[in-house]
Amino acid sequence: MILETLSTILLISGAFFSLTGAIGLFKFPDFFTRVHAASVTDSIATILIISGLILRTDFDLVAIKLLFILVFLLLTSPTASHALAKSARHGGLLTLAEIRDTQNKDNG
Amino acid sequence: MFAQHFPVLPIVLPLIGAPVCMLLARSQLAWLFATLISGFSFFISIVLLLTTLDQGVLSYALGGWEPPWGIEMRVDVANALVLSVVTGLSTLVLVYAKQSIDKEIDRNQHTLFYTAHLLCLAGLSGILSTGDAFNLFVFLEISSLATYTLVSLASDRRALTAAFRYLVMGTIGATFILIGVGMMYMKTGTLNMLDLAARIAEYDSNRTLNTGLAFILIGVSIKLALFPLHMWLPPAYTHAPSAVSAFLAGTATKVAVYVMVRFIFTIYGAEYVFHEMGMDVILLVLAIVAIFNCSFVATVQSNVKTMLAYSSVAQIGYMILGISLVTSAGLMAGLLHIFNHALMKGALFMAVGAVLFRTGSADIKAYYGLGKRMPLTMAAFTIAGLSIIGVPLTAGFVSKWYLVTAALEQQHWLIAFLILTGSLLAIVYIGRVLEVAYFKEPADPTDTTIKEAPVLMLIPMWILVLANIYFGIDTSLSVSAADAASKWLFQPAADLGAVR
Amino acid sequence: MAELIDLVLLGMLAITALRIIFLKDLFAVVMLFGIYSFLSALIFVNLDAVDVAFTEAAVGAGIATVLMLGTLALTGRKEKANSHTALLPLLVVIVTGAALIYGTLDMPPFGDPENPANQHVAPRYIEESPQEVGLPNMVTSVLASYRAFDTLGETAVVFAAAIGVLSLLGLPKQSQATIESGLKSHLVLRVVAKLIIPLILVFALYVQFHGDYGPGGGFQAGVIAAAAIILYALVFGLPLATQVIQPKLLKILASMGVLIYAATGVAGLFFGGNFLDYNVLASDPVAGQHIGIIVIEFGIGVTVFAAILSIFYGFASQAERANIQ
Amino acid sequence: MSFIVDYYNYWIVVFLMMAGFYIVISANNLVKKVVGLNIFQTSVFIMYISIGKVSGGSAPILADGITSYSNPLPHVLILTAIVVGVATTAVGLALIVRIKRAYGTVEENEFKDKDALI
Structure with missing residues (x-):
């Protein structure tokens, strides 16, 4: 019973973070903030959802498989976000603040 | 010991041969190996044809699982006949290919050519022998993928766009067939052709089954280049390597015609398709338009390969015409034309390839005065051309004769007249080439590099030419096989089920 | 729900x-x-x-x-x-779609257990295959045993695709890693990739041999294993990857996979059964089925791995070439 | 009403198929054509899998306590078809790469013009 409540809380908060991530992806103004929003969905939301799912198993083979998926995702999704942001940076993309700075300099 | 496995061997041999061929690094070795494999398949097909003429149908359950749970190979007279044509032409083309592709294909791609050819052969044999509707789709895709590769191997860049267009059209066609098979499966729960036939016969008229048939027929029509879905074929045949054109023109579209016959006669039953859905009228009209439209287009082509490609589409019209007459005689004439057309188009494309080999061009200008310089090649072209026209004592005459008789039997005077008029157009386009070859002087009379084609190209070409004459005089084998096949196919589907 | x-x-x-x-x-x-x-x-x-x-x-x-x-x-x-009007395609699509909708009108209802498709051939697969073939995963049983010929054809299709891409794009030459290639500056990516690639390969093996019991099998395993090498090539550069898995080896592997599959079928002939009959491979039919399925799944895995990877090599070598020019 | 519940799945799938088919025959860009082919085929796969679904059934992997399984046969067919589809895609894309190199463009109307010049 306690486990089930705990798992429900985890699942709902996971769903909440996915939703905020998705909203952020649409609403944020530039590339870097959007990557940030997307990586929220990738990392914290998946951690919460998979932990919630693990609590609902009988702690058998399924739980171990889920644990593997969790570890794998923890390794890959931050790396993917990092690689994305870094490539954008290498490609010469500026953040919104930097664009504003350069514009101010040009004007002033 | 292996006799009972013969129905599956024409597929399995080239299918195993292809990867082995890939491993043989030397071009010569790959050629020898591929030719042997193909020749052996031809031998088995002949044995199968004789056995089926004698005993009727041969059924082979793959994996030992009885149909409809497992996949069944089902060889009867009809597919054994087409199978012999396909494997026989493949062997001759492979013999011919050695020198032809030396000139047309990059050296380090020769093994890939032979591998793709064997895969194509395996796919075509699979389409012919299989008794399972989905298995047919799988083999269709093997042969198609191999064909796209074969076409694109040519060095001309237009071969690439031709292959791409072929790929898009071919995939649309295959997907349509897939949709149709899905609809049939939905209503019957089976994929085995005989089982399908028995279960479809239980429905009187059903909108899902009708749509399924329509999609299959459209899909197959794309594959067999039925007018107006033929637009992929002329560029593909024009720009493909000569050996590939010779092989495909004689086999690929003919196998698709066979697939159409199979779906119409074995699975749905002629009664259902023609009387309830009225498909015969549609096919008849398309066939006649194909004959006239494409023969006309052929008469104005300056590239001889393109001309022959359009002529192929027109000849497919004759086959479909035979089928759409809805009589045993008509179907027999159609099947006979599959056989004869492979002989004549194979020979014609080989002759054109030999000219391309010596002159480097397939344009009609290259043919000026060739009658003296390449007498054997042009003689082969002439005889095979006469066969296309339908001159007596050639194979082409025999199939036209039976076609006209079949039309007259039904009192379709107009159709008989149209068939004969269509032949007149063939006289025009073949005549143009013969005229410049024999009655015009070469553009450069001092050029001595143009001489007779190599022996290895002449032998298979002349085998086909002699076959054209032989089957024009002694029709007993071809006609009796086609006749048995059409009678076999014309039995009501329910009777076929009883054979098992 | x-x-x-x-x-x-x-x-x-x-x-x-x-x-x-x-x-x-x-x-x-x-x-x-x-x-x-x-x-x-x-x-x-x-x-x-x-x-x-x-x-x-x-x-x-x-x-x-x-x-x-x-x-x-x-x-x-x-x-x-696009300048030309899309009216004709639209017309074709509307006619085709209308035909399909017409066809749906007599279709059996979605999800009904009484549908012909669920009543005729399939019940045998569901009821008998666990005894006849001895595998819990019915999809694997049907794929690898009842309809093994389809699957052989499918392997041949993958092989044919590899031949096609090979003839069109060629394979990269095995070269020294002198050309700047790969993602040198992405340190994090390199470290994580090194960590993950072995894991992916292990997972591929799991999928390969677990296909009898759960979802998976040769196709998926081959693709996953190829993906591991593709990841390697993306991060560390194509020249290094061609040193790990040589293009020449891929040609051999792609052929070998098909041959392994076909040879299993031929073995059936020699033991007195039909082509692809596994029952005769061992004294006990179910054990024979098991041997047959493991071997052919392995063949599929090898061909798919080699074919997918050589297709990727073909594309990558073109990209590399475009970069140099 | 039951009419809609029985068929809604197939109707949407027909729409998807036709969307893919439309892309294939209307697109001028070859890459988009290939994407269209893939969408067309994937939608046909969904149709097949819908045939095999049994309401209340479960995945066709033998397990204790489950009596109703979905039909495994369409799954097998579509496994084959997916692989066939990707094989065609690979060859098609390889052709596109070569066409780009030979013609400098992958727009269908442009290379038709270029061939006419020769």
Whole structure:
């Protein structure tokens, strides 16, 4: 019973973070903030959802498989976000603040 | 010991041969190996044809699982006949290919050519022998993928766009067939052709089954280049390597015609398709338009390969015409034309390839005065051309004769007249080439590099030419096989089920 | 509940498809196609086709998208504005669609257990295959035993595709890693990739040999193993990858896989059965089935791995070539 | 009403198929054509899998306590078809790469013009 409540809380908060991530992806103004929003969905939301799912198993083979998926995702999704942001940076993309700075300099 | 496995061997041999061929690094070795494999398949097909003429149908359950749970190979007279044509032409083309592709294909791609050819052969044999509707789709895709590769191997860049267009059209066609098979499966729960036939016969008229048939027929029509879905074929045949054109023109579209016959006669039953859905009228009209439209287009082509490609589409019209007459005689004439057309188009494309080999061009200008310089090649072209026209004592005459008789039997005077008029157009386009070859002087009379084609190209070409004459005089084998096949196919589907 | 999820997913697919029609940015089109593919994988899971979903996610969404992106890198990402009117295609599509809708009107209802498709051939697979073939995963039983000839054909199709790409694009020459290539500056990526690639390979082996019991099998395993090497090539550069797995070896492996499969079938002949009959491979039919299925799944895995990887090599070598010029 | 519940799945799938088919025959860009082919085929796969679904059934992997399984046969067919589809895609894309190299464009109407010049 306690486990089930705990798992429900985890699942709902996971769903909440996915939703905020998705909203952020649409609403944020530039590339870097959007990557940030997307990586929220990738990392914290998946951690919460998979932990919630693990609590609902009988702690058998399924739980171990889920644990593997969790570890794998923890390794890959931050790396993917990092690689994305870094490539954008290498490609010469500026953040919104930097664009504003350069514009101010040009004007002033 | 292996006799009972013969129905599956024409597929399995080239299918195993292809990867082995890939491993043989030397071009010569790959050629020898591929030719042997193909020749052996031809031998088995002949044995199968004789056995089926004698005993009727041969059924082979793959994996030992009885149909409809497992996949069944089902060889009867009809597919054994087409199978012999396909494997026989493949062997001759492979013999011919050695020198032809030396000139047309990059050296380090020769093994890939032979591998793709064997895969194509395996796919075509699979389409012919299989008794399972989905298995047919799988083999269709093997042969198609191999064909796209074969076409694109040519060095001309237009071969690439031709292959791409072929790929898009071919995939649309295959997907349509897939949709149709899905609809049939939905209503019957089976994929085995005989089982399908028995279960479809239980429905009187059903909108899902009708749509399924329509999609299959459209899909197959794309594959067999039925007018107006033929637009992929002329560029593909024009720009493909000569050996590939010779092989495909004689086999690929003919196998698709066979697939159409199979779906119409074995699975749905002629009664259902023609009387309830009225498909015969549609096919008849398309066939006649194909004959006239494409023969006309052929008469104005300056590239001889393109001309022959359009002529192929027109000849497919004759086959479909035979089928759409809805009589045993008509179907027999159609099947006979599959056989004869492979002989004549194979020979014609080989002759054109030999000219391309010596002159480097397939344009009609290259043919000026060739009658003296390449007498054997042009003689082969002439005889095979006469066969296309339908001159007596050639194979082409025999199939036209039976076609006209079949039309007259039904009192379709107009159709008989149209068939004969269509032949007149063939006289025009073949005549143009013969005229410049024999009655015009070469553009450069001092050029001595143009001489007779190599022996290895002449032998298979002349085998086909002699076959054209032989089957024009002694029709007993071809006609009796086609006749048995059409009678076999014309039995009501329910009777076929009883054979098992 | 399952129907509701199905409906939502189908709706999302429809939106994705419509978006693809009107987009001109091909990069976005390809990404949306990846999404389309993943969504259909979800539908497959929802409709109980777990094996299919696995394959669609790995092959459709994974490999197809990677190849499309590779092509875009070579051909440019903008579609030119189309001047001719799209009236004829629209007409063709409307007629075809109307025909299909007409066809649906006599279809058996969706999901009904009484449908002909669920009543005729399939019950035997469900009821008998655990005894006859001895595997819990019925999809594997049907795939590898009842309809093994289809699967042989399918392996040949993969082989044919490899031949096609090989003849069109060629293979990279095995070269020293002198050319600047790969993602040298991405330290994090390199470290994580080194950590993950062995894990992916282990997972591929698991999928390969667990296919009898759960979703998976040779196709998925081959694709996953190829993906590991593709990741390696992306991060560390193609020249290094060609030193790990040599292009020449791939040619041999692709052929060997098909031969292993076909040889299993031929073995059936020599032991007195039909082609691809595994019952005769051992004294006990079920044990024979098991041996046969393991061997052919291995053959499939080898061919798929080698074919997918050589296809990737073909595209990558073209990209490399374009970079040098 | 039951009419809609029985068929809604197939109708949406028909729409998806036609969306893919439309992209294939209307697109001028070859890459987009290939994407269209893939969408067309994937939608046909969904149709097949829908045939095999049994309401209340579960995935066709033998398990204790489950009596109703979905039909495994369409799954097998579509596994094959997916692989066939990706094989065609690979060859098609390879052709596109070569066409780009030979013609400098992958727009269908442009290379038709270029061939006419020769």
